[in-house]
Amino acid sequence: MQRVDLFPTHEFEGLKLRAGRPYPFGATVIGNAVNFSIYSRYATACTLVLFHNHEHEPFVEIPFYKEFRIGNVFSMMVFDLDYENIEYGFRMDGPFNPQEGHRFDKTKILMDPYAKLIVGRDVWGTPPDWNCPYQYRSRVVFDDFDWENDQPLETPVNDLVIYEMHVRNFTCGAAAGVEHPGTFAGIAEKIPYLKELGVNCVELMPIHEFDEFENSKPSPVDGHMLYNVWGYSNVGFFAPKAAYASTGRFGMQVDELKNLIKQLHANGIEIILDVVFNHTAEGNENGPYISYRGIDNKTYYMLTPDGYYFNFSGCGNTLNCNNPNVRDMIVESLRYWVTDYHIDGFRFDLAAILGRDQNGCPMSNPPLLESLAHDPILGKTKLIAEAWDAGGLYQVGSFPSWGRWAEWNGKYRDAIRRFLKGDEHVLQDVKERLVGSPDLYASQNRGIKASVNFITAHDGFTLMDLVSYNGKHNEANGEDNRDGENNNNSWNCGWEGECDDPGINFLRHQQIKNAISLLMVSQGIPMVLSGDEMGNTQFGNNNAYCQDNEIGWLDWNNLEKNADLYRFFRQIIRFRRQHKVLRYEYHLGYCDFRNLGYPDISWHGVKAWEPASGYNNLTLAFMLNGRYAETDGQPDDFIYVAMNMHWEMHGFELPQLPEGMQWHVFANTGMASPNDICEPGRECLAENQHEILVGGRSMMIMVGKAPAPVVEATVPEKDSSEKETLEKETPAKEAPAKESKKK
Amino acid sequence: MDNQFQVKLDGDTLTIVLGEQLTTTNAPALMDELNNYKDKGVAKVVFDASQLTYIASSGIRTIIFAKQKLGGNPEIDFVNCSADVRSVFEMTGLQNYINFVSK
Numbered sequence: 045m046q047r048v049d050l051f052p053t054h055e056f057e058g059l060k061l062r063a064g065r066p067y068p069f070g071a072t073v074i075g076n077a078v079n080f081s082i083y084s085r086y087a088t089a090c091t092l093v094l095f096h097n098h099e100h101e102p103f104v105e106i107p108f109y110k111e112f113r114i115g116n117v118f119s120m121m122v123f124d125l126d127y128e129n130i131e132y133g134f135r136m137d138g139p140f141n142p143q144e145g146h147r148f149d150k151t152k153i154l155m156d157p158y159a160k161l162i163v164g165r166d167v168w169g170t171p172p173d174w175n176c177p178y179q180y181r182s183r184v185v186f187d188d189f190d191w192e193n194d195q196p197l198e199t200p201v202n203d204l205v206i207y208e209m210h211v212r213n214f215t216c217g218a219a220a221g222v223e224h225p226g227t228f229a230g231i232a233e234k235i236p237y238l239k240e241l242g243v244n245c246v247e248l249m250p251i252h253e254f255d256e257f258e259n260s261k262p263s264p265v266d267g268h269m270l271y272n273v274w275g276y277s278n279v280g281f282f283a284p285k286a287a288y289a290s291t292g293r294f295g296m297q298v299d300e301l302k303n304l305i306k307q308l309h310a311n312g313i314e315i316i317l318d319v320v321f322n323h324t325a326e327g328n329e330n331g332p333y334i335s336y337r338g339i340d341n342k343t344y345y346m347l348t349p350d351g352y353y354f355n356f357s358g359c360g361n362t363l364n365c366n367n368p369n370v371r372d373m374i375v376e377s378l379r380y381w382v383t384d385y386h387i388d389g390f391r392f393d394l395a396a397i398l399g400r401d402q403n404g405c406p407m408s409n410p411p412l413l414e415s416l417a418h419d420p421i422l423g424k425t426k427l428i429a430e431a432w433d434a435g436g437l438y439q440v441g442s443f444p445s446w447g448r449w450a451e452w453n454g455k456y457r458d459a460i461r462r463f464l465k466g467d468e469h470v471l472q473d474v475k476e477r478l479v480g481s482p483d484l485y486a487s488q489n490r491g492i493k494a495s496v497n498f499i500t501a502h503d504g505f506t507l508m509d510l511v512s513y514n515g516k517h518n519e520a521n522g523e524d525n526r527d528g529e530n531n532n533n534s535w536n537c538g539w540e541g542e543c544d545d546p547g548i549n550f551l552r553h554q555q556i557k558n559a560i561s562l563l564m565v566s567q568g569i570p571m572v573l574s575g576d577e578m579g580n581t582q583f584g585n586n587n588a589y590c591q592d593n594e595i596g597w598l599d600w601n602n603l604e605k606n607a608d609l610y611r612f613f614r615q616i617i618r619f620r621r622q623h624k625v626l627r628y629e630y631h632l633g634y635c636d637f638r639n640l641g642y643p644d645i646s647w648h649g650v651k652a653w654e655p656a657s658g659y660n661n662l663t664l665a666f667m668l669n670g671r672y673a674e675t676d677g678q679p680d681d682f683i684y685v686a687m688n689m690h691w692e693m694h695g696f697e698l699p700q701l702p703e704g705m706q707w708h709v710f711a712n713t714g715m716a717s718p719n720d721i722c723e724p725g726r727e728c729l730a731e732n733q734h735e736i737l738v739g740g741r742s743m744m745i746m747v748g749k750a751p752a753p754v755v756e757a758t759v760p761e762k763d764s765s766e767k768e769t770l771e772k773e774t775p776a777k778e779a780p781a782k783e784s785k786k787k
Numbered sequence: 788m789d790n791q792f793q794v795k796l797d798g799d800t801l802t803i804v805l806g807e808q809l810t811t812t813n814a815p816a817l818m819d820e821l822n823n824y825k826d827k828g829v830a831k832v833v834f835d836a837s838q839l840t841y842i843a844s845s846g847i848r849t850i851i852f853a854k855q856k857l858g859g860n861p862e863i864d865f866v867n868c869s870a871d872v873r874s875v876f877e878m879t880g881l882q883n884y885i886n887f888v889s890k
Contacts, residue, residue, distance in 0.1 A: 097811065128845050129811045188851050190883065229878040289878075295844040296879050303880025 050075045052123050056106050063112045064119030069376075070158030070282070071132060071184045078127050078184055081119035082134055082156065083369060084340040086146055089137040090118040093153050093178075097129050097163075100176050102153075105135070131163060131181040132156065136339050142329065142351040145342035153178040155335040157344075157373060160185035160282045160380070162253040163295060168212065168226065168287035169271070169592070172257060180253070180279050180334055183295065187384065189302045196388045197314050198424050199244060201450065201493045201569060202629045205617055206316065207243035208501055209574035211251060211288045212273065212592070219600035224290040228297075228304040235311050241577060241610075242617035245314040247391055249502055250275040251301070253283045256592075258325055264522045270590040274502065276393060277325040277359060279334055281377040305386050314388035316426060317381060321374050322397040322433065327360035328353045343367055346404055354404050356397050358434030365398045371412045374398075379421045389426025391452070396433040399444060406437055410444055417446035428452065428496055441484030445494065450569065453481055456497045460562055461510065461533035464499075464555060466689050466741070471661040478666065479645060480567035482631045491630040495568035499559050500576055503529070505586045507576035510534045511555040512541060517584030520595060528587030541584060550716070553579075554741060557612050557713040557720060558689075561743050564620040565685050567628050574598065577613035579606035608717030619710060619724040619745070625673035625680040632672075641702055642682075644672040652699040662690040663738075667699050670748075682748030688738040695735050701748045707733055708747045714739030794820050799830035801861075805839045809846030817849050826858040837867040842875055854884045864888050 052060030064079045065072075072079045080092055090113075092106045108118040133155055138148030155162065159182035165172065172179060215222045215230035222233040231246070238246065254275040263270050275285065289297035308315050324344075326337045329352060336344035346354040346362040353361040364370045381387040392398060399410035416427060431443040431451045440454050459473040476483045480492030500507045505516075514536045518528045537551045556579065563570045574580075575598045582588045588596045603610055620626050632644045647655035648665035655664060664687045670680030682705065686696040698707055708727035713720060722728060727747045730736065738744050791806025791813050801824055809817070832853045854863055865873075866888045876882045 126815060128815075128848065186848060188848070188855065189880070192883075223874070224878060227878075232878075291844075291875055291878050294842075294847075294875065296847065296875070299847075299879035299881065303878065306880060 047075075050077065050121075052077075052121075054109065057104050059104060059106065059125075060123040061106065062121050062123075063109075064121045066114050066117040066119045068158070069117075069373075070156055070160065071127075071182065073127065073184065074121065077121040077123045078125050079119065079121050080132065080156075081117060082158075082339065083117050084136055084138070085116045085343050085369070086340055087116075087118075087136045087138040087148060089150075091135040091137075091150075092120060092122070093133045093135060094122075094125075095131040095133075095178070095181065097131060100173075100178075127184040128186075131178075131183050133178055133182055134339065145345075145347045145351045147333075147337055147341040149333060149338055152333040152338045154333065154338045155180045155280065156182040157280070157335050157339060158282055158376070159183070159280050161295065161298060162280045162283040163286060165253070165255055165257070166286045166292045166295075168256060169269075179332075180255070185283075185298055189299055191302070191306060191386065194306050194309050194386055196382065196386050196424065197309055197312070199312075199314055199388070200629070201426055202627045203621070204245045204314065204426075204569050205243045205620065206245045206247050206496070206569060206571040207238065207241070207574055208247045208249070208318075208498075208571055210249045210274065210502065210596070211285075213596045214574055214598055216592075217594070217597040217599050220598070221600065227288055227290045228300045229290045232304045232307050235307055235313070238313060239311055241614055242621060243572065244312055244621075245316060245388070246308065247316040247318060247571065249318045250278070250320050250393075251285050251288055251317060252281055252319065253279045253285050255279055255325060256287065261522070263520060265520055268520075268593060270522060271592045272590065273592045273596055274589040276320050276589070277323070278320050279325050281319075281321070281373065282380055302385060309386065314426075316389040316391055316428070317387055318391045318393060319378070320393040321363055321365060321377075322394040323357035323359045323361050323363055328355065331360060343369055346400070346402060354435075356400065356404060356433050356435035356437075357394055362397060362400075362404070364402055365412050366401055366407070366410060371415065374412060375415055375419060378416065378425075379419070382421055382425055387425070389428065391428040391430065393430055394433040395429035395443065396431055396437040396439050397435070398429075399439070400433075400435075400437070404435070408444075413444050413449070414446060417448035426450065441481070445488060445490055447489050450494045450496050452501070452571075453477070453484070453495045453497055453568065455484065456481065456495065456566070456568070457499055457501075458533060460499050460559070463687075463689055464559055464562070465533065465535035466662060466691065467533075468660045468662065471664055474664065475647065478562070478566050480628065480631055486631050489630075492567045493569065493629050496571055497563060497566050497568040498571040498573070499563055500573040501571065502573065503587070505532055505534055505584075506573060506580050506582055507556050507559055508552070508579040508581045509584055509586070510559075511552040512536055512581065513584040514540060515584075516586040517541075518587050520585060521587060521590055528585075532586060542581070551741065553606070553609060554713050556609055557711075558687075558741065558743050560613055560616055561685075561711060561713060561745060562687070564616045565626055565683070565745065567626070567632070570620070572613070572617075575602075577610050578602040579609045608720070611717060612711075612721050615721045615723060616711065622724045623670075623673075623680055623683060624675050625668045625670045625683055628673070636669075638672065640669060640671040642667070642669040642671070644669050646699065648684075648686075648696070648699060650694050650696050652697040660690065663688050663694055663696070665696055667748075684746040684748065686736060686738045686744045686746070688740065688742050691740040693737055693739045693742075695737050696744070697735050698730075698733065698746070704750050705748045706730070706751050707736075708749060708751070709736075709744065710747050711745040712738075712742065713744075714742030792817050792820075796824065796827075796829070799828055800833060801829045801831070801857075802833045802835065804835040807838050808841045808843075809839060809849065810841065810843040811845045814843070814845035814849045818852055821849065821853055821857065824857060828859065829857050829861050830859060831862045831864065832857070833864045833866060835866045836869070836872060839872055840869060842872050847875065847879070847881060850884065851881070862886065866890055
């Protein structure tokens with residue numbers, strides 16, 4: 045039986061129509077009809093424009109009859125469309141009065157803001173036909189992917205090790221060794237690698253549809269093409285980037301991405317999307333008409349009283365996030381990615397903008413952020429804010445959270461970088477950062493899980509560059525090195541850029557091992573930048589947003605060249621995942637509040653129990669009491685971390701352990717590989733139970749536990765040298781002759 | 788235009804011999820043809836892909852249709868599938884629907 049509300053009532057040029065359903069917005073298949081629905085507060089008329097796939101000229105333009113509009117929503121059902129083979133858009137009529145905020149232009153064909161499939165940029169780097177009047181084209185999506193039993197993994201947030209990556213840069217390098225470089229399918233091919241590395245969450249830089257040709261141009265330096273590679277410039281909020289799919293040319297990007305997510309989940313790896321709701325690709329008043337500007341400019345954008353675009357994003361416009369209808373669109377988008385794509389979490393780019401009102405003023409109780417915090421469908425979805433914007437609003441530690449929002453902890457990055465390069469007087473700050481930044485997140489019951497710790501991210505130097513360059517080298521971006529962050533807190537270890545001095549290169553590797561060690565023993569959610577584990581360099585470029593070449597692409601040859609780094613990363617990540625005492629959800633008590641014999645955490649220096657050690661405040665140690673971190677009634681081990689960022693070697697007195705336990709050496713960053721780190725669980729018994737020597741700019745990680753009955757038998761053959769060398773030979777070598785402390 | 792496929796029902800096995808391409812030009816016709824066998828007790832669908840060199844999204848939808856909408860959750864065999872076509876199935880995770888058979 046066919047429902048009466050699915051019978052056509054009108055006809056236009058042979059197509060059968062009827063008034064549509066206002067909800068949901070976008071194009072929805074209902075029976076043998078497609079329901080088109082679009083909201084515009086100020087439009088006076090709307091026309092549905094239908095194309096055969098890839099055709100320049102539409103085959104029909106159907107006006108929405110007066111009776112097809114309810115309130116401010118135009119909706120219409122079109123029957124018997126071969127919807128797989130059509131693309132659709134809208135023309136909107138209304139006032140063109142920029143001073144009032146209106147920019148309607150019915151000569152423009154506009155993409156559906158709710159389009160779930162967008163075509164027009166299907167194969168990466170294929171120049172578009174700019175004469176085509178409709179560039180970014182909406183299509184109807186199919187919802188027939190077989191997820192089997194998959195669902196978001198809901199890994200406890202404090203157990204995550206996040207790996208931030210770019211879909212294209214990750215596998216585009218010639219040595220990546222994948223069949224489908226630069227695509228979702230390429231990432232799927234690398235899942236065994238990710239598992240071996242030990243990360244359990246990938247964070248993809250923007251995958252919403254964007255245009256790599258936005259502001260593309262030849263580099264004035266050497267003529268190579270500069271693209272919008274990173275994609276922080278959305279065309280649509282519901283559609284995946286077609287050119288990130290090997291099958292994008294077939295319109296199969298939805299399936300390819302879902303298949304990637306399903307495979308990641310099957311391997312215990314979550315997926316977080318970096319989402320950009322702060323602006324769109326339409327730019328300022330000189331930008332193109334893609335969708336929002338022509339559909340309802342005044343609704344979608346924050347405008348000055350004169351009708352110009354506020355630019356809190358630094359990208360020309362600012363999405364009007366706290367307009368109720370834009371807010372709904374954002375919520376709908378996120379719900380869609382969770383329900384239809386099983387996404388585990390979101391990282392919100394320039395999230396401070398989401399807390400600004402329609403005039404751009406920060407709100408104390410932003411409704412969008414509150415809605416997201418309490419949304420039923422997003423109830424178990426990770427929400428991570430980049431808690432600042434380009435308009436100067438900096439909310440690290442104060443982002444409105446309702447106990448739900450985590451933050452990229454920029455203060456962690458800055459303090460740890462300064463500590464690493466030997467800046468003085470940062471120790472107090474570092475202590476806060478190592479224990480989950482209680483100064484920032486202890487209030488409102490936010491806890492350690494609110495702090496996403498990172499030392500490097502896509503913005504800025506890679507870790508190898510952080511220890512190889514004092515200043516940025518962004519000349520290839522074609523902006524005379526003006527772009528990118530100037531204050532990087534980096535130190536080149538004595539030579540600017542790549543060099544063949546073995547001493548300098550050893551120190552650089554040592555510093556990288558220090559960095560990842562600090563990250564992995566810090567309370568909070570660690571985030572690793574893709575490629576850091578193999579010493580990836582961007583040749584000093586700290587803003588490689590436009591480099592679709594060897595600067596931006598991971599060079600997988602580094603995996604062999606810097607095998608020691610990869611091995612170190614692998615082991616230290618495993619170490620973290622094996623020790624619950626490193627992964628608290630809420631802040632520590634700093635005392636023995638359960639009468640277990642030792643405080644949950646205690647601070648030390650070169651003298652046990654005396655953290656104030658002198659040496660320009662460059663030495664520090666802490667001990668975690670594993671009895672406070674039980675798993676199924678079994679206490680964790682004690683962990684002691686000695687950090688010596690001084691350029692001289694120092695002895696660190698070890699705190700005495702409970703009876704029956706002894707100190708074991710897990711890692712010593714001053715040692716050469718393979719004696720720099722053990723396999724977790726197979727640490728070597730320390731010969732001296734009272735003191736360790738920690739080399740200049742080195743760290744040692746010790747494990748306090750009952751010694752294994754026969755230690756020798758448990759040490760694998762390849763690591764047999766570790767037992768003797770990890771401790772005895774400290775330090776491995778003198779600081780390089782060229783080393784000089786950077787000021 | 789030639790639809791580039793032939794369909795034959797033999798007992799509970801439906802055999803479809805595909806041409807060189809399965810795209811928007813012929814997939815809708817195949818879909819229509821498959822519709823005729825809906826709820827007819829088809830237990831197995833055999834796609835002979837010996838000549839198939841290119842499959843577009845609409846073609847893949849047809850395979851999904853055969854699996855999901857014919858009724859009875861029939862087994863799907865793809866015979867002599869080229870590496871390129873198979874790759875599309877694998878990238879989109881649809882290989883789980885299909886038995887790849889070489890003859």
